[in-house]
Amino acid sequence: xxxxxxxxxxxxxxxxxxxxxxxxxxxxxxxxxxxxxxxxxxxxxxxxxxxxxxxxxxxxxxxxxxxxxxxxxxxxxxxxxxxxxxxxxxxxxxxxxxxxxxxxxxxxxxxxxxxxxxxxxxxxxxxxxxxxxxxxxxxxxxxxxxxxxxxxxxxxxxxxxxxxxxxxxxxxxxxxxxxxxxxxxxxxxxxxxxxxxxxxxxxxxxxxxxxxxxxxxxxxxxxxxxxxxxxxxxxxxxxxxxxxxxxxxxxxxxxxxxxxxxxxxxxxxxxxxxxxxxxxxxxxxxxxxxxxxxxxxxxxxxxxxxxxxxxxxxxxxxxxxxxxxxxxxxxxxxxxxxxxxxxxxxxxxxxxxxxxxxxxxxxxxxxxxxxxxxxxxxxxxxxxxxx
Amino acid sequence: xxxxxxxxxxxxxxxxxxxxxxxxxxxxxxxxxxxxxxxxxxxxxxxxxxxxxxxxxxxxxxxxxxxxxxxxxxxxxxxxxxxxxxxxxxxxxxxxxxxxxxxxxxxxxxxxxxxxxxxxxxxxxxxxxxxxxxxxxxxxxxxxxxxxxxxxxxxxxx
Ligand SMILES: [Cu+2]
Numbered sequence: 209x210x211x212x213x214x215x216x217x218x219x220x221x222x223x224x225x226x227x228x229x230x231x232x233x234x235x236x237x238x239x240x241x242x243x244x245x246x247x248x249x250x251x252x253x254x255x256x257x258x259x260x261x262x263x264x265x266x267x268x269x270x271x272x273x274x275x276x277x278x279x280x281x282x283x284x285x286x287x288x289x290x291x292x293x294x295x296x297x298x299x300x301x302x303x304x305x306x307x308x309x310x311x312x313x314x315x316x317x318x319x320x321x322x323x324x325x326x327x328x329x330x331x332x333x334x335x336x337x338x339x340x341x342x343x344x345x346x347x348x349x350x351x352x353x354x355x356x357x358x359x360x361x362x363x364x365x366x367x368x369x370x371x372x373x374x375x376x377x378x379x380x381x382x383x384x385x386x387x388x389x390x391x392x393x394x395x396x397x398x399x400x401x402x403x404x405x406x407x408x409x410x411x412x413x414x415x416x417x418x419x420x421x422x423x424x425x426x427x428x429x430x431x432x433x434x435x436x437x438x439x440x441x442x443x444x445x446x447x448x449x450x451x452x453x454x455x456x457x458x459x460x461x462x463x464x465x466x467x468x469x470x471x472x473x474x475x476x477x478x479x480x481x482x483x484x485x486x487x488x489x490x491x492x493x494x495x496x497x498x499x500x501x502x503x504x505x506x507x508x509x510x511x512x513x514x515x516x517x518x519x520x521x522x523x524x525x526x527x528x529x530x531x532x533x534x535x536x537x538x539x540x541x542x543x544x545x546x547x548x549x550x551x552x553x554x555x556x557x558x559x560x561x562x563x564x565x566x567x568x569x570x571x572x573x574x575x576x577x578x579x580x581x582x583x584x585x586x587x588x589x590x591x592x593x594x595x
Numbered sequence: 596x597x598x599x600x601x602x603x604x605x606x607x608x609x610x611x612x613x614x615x616x617x618x619x620x621x622x623x624x625x626x627x628x629x630x631x632x633x634x635x636x637x638x639x640x641x642x643x644x645x646x647x648x649x650x651x652x653x654x655x656x657x658x659x660x661x662x663x664x665x666x667x668x669x670x671x672x673x674x675x676x677x678x679x680x681x682x683x684x685x686x687x688x689x690x691x692x693x694x695x696x697x698x699x700x701x702x703x704x705x706x707x708x709x710x711x712x713x714x715x716x717x718x719x720x721x722x723x724x725x726x727x728x729x730x731x732x733x734x735x736x737x738x739x740x741x742x743x744x745x746x747x748x749x750x751x752x753x
Contacts, residue, residue, distance in 0.1 A: 256702045283702055288667055291708060320708050325696065335705060344635055346704045348659065377711060379642060430632060430639045518679020563677040564660050594660060
């Protein structure tokens with residue numbers, strides 16, 4: 209899974225070009241929509257959202273109760289073709305200044321200019337189009353109390369960033385998204401969680417370099433959807449003369465029948481110049497972070513609807529195997545930390561008393577390749593709902 | 596309350612059907628039924644071909660949460676019940692060829708705005724000439740010449 213993105217040429221002007229295109233399209237949208245053509249516009253709301261309430265218990269540790277996510281979505285349609293969507297998330301229930309507790313995040317806040325089936329514009333705070341979960345993360349949509357590990361440490365969901373781009377449906381089952389976004393900040397990468405800390409989250413994001421993200425999906429039938437995503441961007445803007453270009457490639461598939469659902473996903477991250485990145489960070493902090501030059505993860509999940517009579521007689525059982533390594537390939541002179549070469553088995557159930565309410569329970573066995581760090585066994589129980 | 600509304604709509608159906616257009620049974624041609632599935636965040640199928648003047652019954656069901664089904668600019672706007680709770684039904688008769696966008700009209704999650712599809716209405720001669728599906732350019736999404744014969748939301752199948 210190797211690919212090259214064009215180097216910096218033209219990137220600085222990409223956002224300006226998109227902004228101009230949006231301005232032009234706005235005026236043409238206004239011209240196509242005489243006032244009063246469609247009843248019910250403009251319209252605001254209604255408010256919708258989702259919540260995620262968890263109990264987690266690892267062996268040898270005290271259990272924790274966590275109101276993990278409280279998310280509200282606000283929307284406004286200026287016209288059938290110009291729409292605003294936002295998603296405001298409170299994580300871990302509590303935010304205090306300068307404390308590492310909860311987070312208040314603006315995960316989405318964009319304007320959509322729906323021009324045609326094939327070509328639409330979007331600008332604002334965007335979800336990075338990568339993988340199965342990042343754009344489909346409502347609790348009833350996935351199995352397991354917590355999101356897959358691969359969708360946490362390899363693809364850093366929920367991954368959102370400020371930017372602009374295009375999306376559309378090409379017909380014959382193909383859909384695409386292509387965005388220009390603020391890049392990752394490589395100085396926040398870690399050995400354990402990979403690129404996750406590097407998300408700028410649209411907060412006064414540095415855009416000296418611009419990153420590009422794209423996703424193509426193909427749905428061949430009612431049952432099968434396959435997707436491929438890519439992300440690329442220079443991520444070392446804080447350190448002069450460092451050229452840490454990051455590339456991510458991902459493929460996934462979902463197969464669904466009345467009772468059976470299969471999911472598979474694989475992702476790989478490449479970090480250029482990782483040796484010099486480690487040296488630069490060691491000079492800044494006094495400790496070498498041991499960042500890899502390549503990270504890799506994949507998983508497969510099989511879920512079966514054991515009880516299929518419609519809520520409240522709706523129960524899914526699932527098993528998922530995950531393999532993820534944030535130290536997959538090291539730069540010359542660096543030794544991988546084997547505790548971060550991990551695999552997990554997750555067994556669980558999801559019960560739907562209502563199609564929008566998911567009561568979840570699972571058992572996780574998380575192993576690593578180090579002889580020193582023990583295997584973790586975790587029991588999770590969760591309640592998630594959408595309204 | 597919802598049940599009462601649905602019952603009233605169902606009772607009104609015969610009157611609506613005979614006031615505007617002849618029901619399919621009277622014209623002698625069986626009405627085609629088109630099944631659409633909605634799930635986060637797509638419809639299936641997303642591309643449906645009709646012939647100008649053809650009266651079709653569109654039945655939309657959800658595989659997860661409640662969605663909406665709106666034909667843009669067209670006065671069709673249904674609530675698609677949640678999974679296992681029935682389907683939304685409308686009878687649609689396009690009087691003019693062209694492309695009619697349909698989309699989800701009820702917020703269903705992060706990718707809600709991606710939920711769109713198209714009804715491609717061919718003129719009868721086009722329909723005859725077309726042996727293989729060809730690629731069409733975007734044209735008259737907004738010139739809505741059509742009739743909605745009846746609209747209802749059906750709870751637990753009707
Ligand atoms: Cu929807």
